[in-house]
Amino acid sequence: KNQVEQSPQSLIILEGKNCTLQCNYTVSPFSNLRWYKQDTGRGPVSLTIMTFSENTKSNGRYTATLDADTKQSSLHITASQLSDSASYICVVSASNDPDSGFQKLVFGTGTRLLVSP
């Protein structure tokens, strides 16, 4: 069964500190892995997307890593800001669905991050 698990479920850090969020997946066949940021009451916004051959990708203060062998990914946030408070969702794409032609997205349950002043 395709699954994406994230840890921790929630996290509180002080402003300016770094943190790392974890994602483990059992999606097959694997196509790519995405990290999204979702503010409360808003739709998800893409942070990074990585294919099988990529093991790290950065977007400003966000750095995602991917280990396709162990099926693990992490999202590292550097010098956290109050605006980083949100849910971070790991989404893994299985290869194209034969009916729709689109990649099936398997969503993790997210990590709720609160950055405290």
Added chain:
Amino acid sequence: GAVVSQHPSRVICKSGTSVKIECRSLDFQATTMFWYRQFPKKSLMLMATSNEGSKATYEQGVEKDKFLINHASLTLSTLTVTSAHPEDSSFYICSAPLGGRAYDEQFFGPGTRLTVL
């Protein structure tokens, strides 16, 4: 990046009424759009795939007569919750892929909060 809008952002209705939610791709065409629902502190769950000019494809367990989807144009998909009940209260999010089937980076709308009294 590409922009997807939803309208309304929130709606409160009485039990038994029908509610229509619009999803628009503002600066690109989308022959396919996806509808999700999200319960509090839960991840997004795919409800259906909306196809321009043809019938929508529903995920297992989603009632097609309950959640009517119409993809009237290349930039607009609508979800109508018919005879809404309190258990239909949820956060509804749409997404649209950019670039066609070969490259399906998906952009999410801001979501619609539905409350059924």
